Amino acid sequence: xxxxxxxxxxxxxxxxxxxxxxxxxxxxxxxxxxxxxxxxxxxxxxxxxxxxxxxxxxxxxxxxxxxxxxxxxxxxxxxxxxxxxxxxxxxxxxxxxxxxxxxxxxxxxxxxxxxxxxxxxxxxxxxxxxxxxxxxxxxxxxxxxxxxxxxxxxxxxxxxxxxxxxxxxxxxxxxxxxxxxxxxxxxxxxxxxxxxxxxxxxxxxxxxxxxxxxxxxxxxxxxxxxxxxxxxxxxxxxxxxxxxxxxxxxxxxxxxxxxxxxxxxxxxxxxxxxxxxxxxxxxxxxxxxxxxxxxxxxxxxxxxxxxxxxxxxxxxxxxxxxxxxxxxxxxxxxxxxxxxxxxxxxxxxxxxxxxxxxxxxxxxxxxxxxxx
Numbered sequence: 001x002x003x004x005x006x007x008x009x010x011x012x013x014x015x016x017x018x019x020x021x022x023x024x025x026x027x028x029x030x031x032x033x034x035x036x037x038x039x040x041x042x043x044x045x046x047x048x049x050x051x052x053x054x055x056x057x058x059x060x061x062x063x064x065x066x067x068x069x070x071x072x073x074x075x076x077x078x079x080x081x082x083x084x085x086x087x088x089x090x091x092x093x094x095x096x097x098x099x100x101x102x103x104x105x106x107x108x109x110x111x112x113x114x115x116x117x118x119x120x121x122x123x124x125x126x127x128x129x130x131x132x133x134x135x136x137x138x139x140x141x142x143x144x145x146x147x148x149x150x151x152x153x154x155x156x157x158x159x160x161x162x163x164x165x166x167x168x169x170x171x172x173x174x175x176x177x178x179x180x181x182x183x184x185x186x187x188x189x190x191x192x193x194x195x196x197x198x199x200x201x202x203x204x205x206x207x208x209x210x211x212x213x214x215x216x217x218x219x220x221x222x223x224x225x226x227x228x229x230x231x232x233x234x235x236x237x238x239x240x241x242x243x244x245x246x247x248x249x250x251x252x253x254x255x256x257x258x259x260x261x262x263x264x265x266x267x268x269x270x271x272x273x274x275x276x277x278x279x280x281x282x283x284x285x286x287x288x289x290x291x292x293x294x295x296x297x298x299x300x301x302x303x304x305x306x307x308x309x310x311x312x313x314x315x316x317x318x319x320x321x322x323x324x325x326x327x328x329x330x331x332x333x334x335x336x337x338x339x340x341x342x343x344x345x346x347x348x349x350x351x352x353x354x355x356x357x358x359x360x361x362x363x364x365x366x367x368x369x370x371x372x
């Protein structure tokens with residue numbers, strides 16, 4: 001009998017708490033359920049999935065095994081796609097046949113609770129008025145003589161069914177709650193992934209904007225550097241010319257001092273004429289270029305980024321995807337043309353300062369403008 005009792009316990013469904021009824025389905029975790037119980041739990045865990053007129057779901061879903069809480073994922077066939085456990089069904093048939101063919105066994109002596117008031121009386125009825133089990137003597141002579149009573153076995157079956165339904169409902173509620181938690185966790189993962197992707201796109205946009213600014217800065221710096229080198233090279237060349245002229249003048253002065261020391265008047269007069277001519281030529285700087293005032297000034301390369309700074313501070317996310325595509329195309333075209341007009345993701349336009357340097361002041365090299 002102990003063996004049969006242990007076998008019967010192994011054949012009890014964890015949902016309905018009764019012996020498995022055909023067909024018995026086996027879950028991926030190797031636990032068994034009645035197909036009807038499995039379908040009830042499945043529908044309770046997926047309340048928003050569409051169903052047919054017969055009450056079965058029309059698409060796949062998931063629920064958790066009531067024995068081990070393992071998540072069971074079903075396809076569009078639902079619980080009808082689970083494999084039947086024919087071995088358990090055969091064992092149930094054999095158990096029922098053995099139970100029906102076995103001889104009646106002597107009734108086991110069960111410890112029946114006794115009445116607290118009438119110690120020799122067993123508790124065999126149920127007081128419906130007070131909701132407590134009691135004995136027949138209490139109904140006839142005792143505290144429950146005016147109460148409504150019922151057979152204890154009928155109340156037992158009713159309460160057992162009620163408790164079983166409550167357990168099944170709690171299992172379904174727990175599965176629904178677990179499904180909600182899984183959906184929330186999936187939403188968190190999706191939010192994190194979308195956030196990382198959007199931050200990457202924003203960084204790419206800003207990197208593109210940085211590259212445009214760097215290119216424009218390099219272009220404008222090259223313009224200033226080109227004029228700087230041109231002016232510096234010209235001034236250095238002019239310095240060399242003036243140096244050569246100064247060296248020649250020093251030689252003439254030295255030659256003149258030596259001529260002044262000549263005692264012979266005739267020889268002195270012979271040397272004076274060409275020397276005076278050289279002095280007159282050396283004293284004239286008309287052949288040398290003159291630098292006008294302000295030639296060294298580079299202030300005409302002036303920039304003002306107030307509008308662009310305001311536009312950059314106004315950068316924000318756009319709402320229309322089509323506008324973003326158009327702006328991206330405009331960015332590429334303007335970057336290729338080197339115009340510096342840049343459309344960013346906030347709908348704000350950033351325009352590089354249009355620097356228009358004035359041409360360098362002319363060098364006055366004409367003899368009429370020369371100042372000696």
